[in-house]
Amino acid sequence: MTALGLSQAGYPATVLERTGPAPRSGAALGNATSGLQRILSGRNGTSGNGVDAYAPNAVAETWEQTYRLLRAATNDDANIRVLHNQVVAHVGQNDDHAWARTADGTVHEGELLVGADGHRSVVRRLVAPDKPDATYAGYVIWLGIAEESELDVAAIGRRWPSGLDIRDAGPDCLLGYPLGPHDGSLGGGRRLGWAWFDPRRTHLLRETGCVAGDVVQHSMRPADVPANTLAELDDEARQWPSPWREAIRDCLRRRAVTGTPIAEYLPDRLTSGRVALVGDAGHVSTPMTGRGFAVAVSDAETLAEELAKHPAGTGILTALHAYEQRRLGPARDVVTSGQAFSRSFKLST
Ligand SMILES: Cc1cc2nc3c(=O)[nH]c(=O)nc-3n(C[C@H](O)[C@H](O)[C@H](O)COP(=O)(O)OP(=O)(O)OC[C@H]3O[C@@H](n4cnc5c(N)ncnc54)[C@H](O)[C@@H]3O)c2cc1C
Structure with a gap:
C-alpha cells in the first residue's frame, strides 16, 4: 500500500519482502474493504490494465484476497519493484540518502526508507533505538477458518x-x-473464520519460544501446536455456541489452527531523518481494536500526500516531519485504547 502511495507521489519504490510470493494465510481480516478500495481507486490514471475497474467492488475479507488485489496493482505499476526472499538485516542513513542491507549483503539505496516490516520491525531499531521492541500483551489468539462443506450441517x-x-x-x-x-x-462455498482470545496459555508460549521475556518472537504454526493443547482446546470449544463450536473443532481436527501471541507498541515517534515507519512497524495495537489494517492504510495515504506536497530532495525531511505530526496522535490513540482492553483481559501473574 505504501509503495502504491509512493509511486503516486512520484517516487519509484523497491519493496524488499522476506517471504516468497505465495500468500501466507487465508485468515479473516475485519474492516479492510473500504480502505483497500480507497487505495486502489486512488490510482486513477496510473493503472494500465483494469485495477481501477475492479477497485470499487474489491472485497477484502481475508489476508489472501487483500494480498491478491494489492499484488495485482503493484504488478501493474512500472514504478514498483517487489523483490521476494529479501531479508532486511540492517538499515542506515546519512544526509543524502538511506539504505537497507539484506542478509545476502546487497545494499539498496534510496532518497527515503520506509519501514513497513511489521511488529518485529528492524527499521524501528533505527527510528526508536531507546524503545525498539513491541511487548507481549498477555494472551494468545487461536485462529482458524472452516469450510461449510466440512461442517456437520445437521449440527x-x-x-x-x-x-x-x-x-x-x-x-x-x-x-x-x-x-x-x-x-x-x-457462488457457494461459504466459510466461518474465528479468533479465540485465550489469556491462559502464557506458559505454553514461553515453553515453545513464541514469547521470550517481554517480546513476542513468532506465532505457533499449526504443526507446532502440541497434541495435548489441541485436545484441551477441543474440550474447551464446547463452551462456544453453534456454529462456532463446530467450526473450531473442525479446524482443530485438521490441525488448521495457528496461535498468535499478541504484541503492543505505543510509539513516541514515527520518523528519523529520511526514515519513516508505517503500519505495525510504527505502532502495534491488539486485534481487538479491529483497526490495524485501517491505521496502516491511513499511514500509507498520509505519507504519500505529504511527499506529493513537498519537493524531492530537502523537501523529504519536511514531508516526513509533517507525516509524523499527522499520524503519531491517531496511532497512539488506537494503541492506548487497545491497551485498556489488554490490561483488563490478561490474567494477573
Ligand atoms: C491474530 C491477529 C488478527 C488480526 N486481525 C485483524 C483484523 O481483522 N483487522 C485489522 O484491521 N487488523 C487485524 N490485525 C492487525 C493487522 O494484522 C496488522 O495491523 C497489519 O498486519 C499490519 O500490517 P503491516 O503491513 O504493517 O505489517 P505486517 O502485516 O506484519 O507485514 C510486515 C511484512 O514485512 C515483512 N518483513 C518483516 N521483517 C522483514 C525483514 N527483516 N525483511 C524483509 N521483510 C520483512 C513480513 O514478512 C511481512 O510481509 C490482526 C493482527 C493479529 C495478530
Missing part, C-alpha cells in the same frame, strides 16, 4: 451467522466472522 442447522459475532466465556473471548468463498465470488 449447525439454519444458524449460519449474518455478521461479526462476539462471545465471552470465563476469561476467554471469541470473535467469529462469516466469510464468502475463497475467490470473493458470490
Whole structure:
C-alpha cells in the first residue's frame, strides 16, 4: 500500500519482502474493504490494465484476497519493484540518502526508507533505538477458518451467522466472522473464520519460544501446536455456541489452527531523518481494536500526500516531519485504547 502511495507521489519504490510470493494465510481480516478500495481507486490514471475497474467492488475479507488485489496493482505499476526472499538485516542513513542491507549483503539505496516490516520491525531499531521492541500483551489468539462443506450441517442447522459475532466465556473471548468463498465470488462455498482470545496459555508460549521475556518472537504454526493443547482446546470449544463450536473443532481436527501471541507498541515517534515507519512497524495495537489494517492504510495515504506536497530532495525531511505530526496522535490513540482492553483481559501473574 505504501509503495502504491509512493509511486503516486512520484517516487519509484523497491519493496524488499522476506517471504516468497505465495500468500501466507487465508485468515479473516475485519474492516479492510473500504480502505483497500480507497487505495486502489486512488490510482486513477496510473493503472494500465483494469485495477481501477475492479477497485470499487474489491472485497477484502481475508489476508489472501487483500494480498491478491494489492499484488495485482503493484504488478501493474512500472514504478514498483517487489523483490521476494529479501531479508532486511540492517538499515542506515546519512544526509543524502538511506539504505537497507539484506542478509545476502546487497545494499539498496534510496532518497527515503520506509519501514513497513511489521511488529518485529528492524527499521524501528533505527527510528526508536531507546524503545525498539513491541511487548507481549498477555494472551494468545487461536485462529482458524472452516469450510461449510466440512461442517456437520445437521449440527449447525439454519444458524449460519449474518455478521461479526462476539462471545465471552470465563476469561476467554471469541470473535467469529462469516466469510464468502475463497475467490470473493458470490457462488457457494461459504466459510466461518474465528479468533479465540485465550489469556491462559502464557506458559505454553514461553515453553515453545513464541514469547521470550517481554517480546513476542513468532506465532505457533499449526504443526507446532502440541497434541495435548489441541485436545484441551477441543474440550474447551464446547463452551462456544453453534456454529462456532463446530467450526473450531473442525479446524482443530485438521490441525488448521495457528496461535498468535499478541504484541503492543505505543510509539513516541514515527520518523528519523529520511526514515519513516508505517503500519505495525510504527505502532502495534491488539486485534481487538479491529483497526490495524485501517491505521496502516491511513499511514500509507498520509505519507504519500505529504511527499506529493513537498519537493524531492530537502523537501523529504519536511514531508516526513509533517507525516509524523499527522499520524503519531491517531496511532497512539488506537494503541492506548487497545491497551485498556489488554490490561483488563490478561490474567494477573
Ligand atoms: C491474530 C491477529 C488478527 C488480526 N486481525 C485483524 C483484523 O481483522 N483487522 C485489522 O484491521 N487488523 C487485524 N490485525 C492487525 C493487522 O494484522 C496488522 O495491523 C497489519 O498486519 C499490519 O500490517 P503491516 O503491513 O504493517 O505489517 P505486517 O502485516 O506484519 O507485514 C510486515 C511484512 O514485512 C515483512 N518483513 C518483516 N521483517 C522483514 C525483514 N527483516 N525483511 C524483509 N521483510 C520483512 C513480513 O514478512 C511481512 O510481509 C490482526 C493482527 C493479529 C495478530
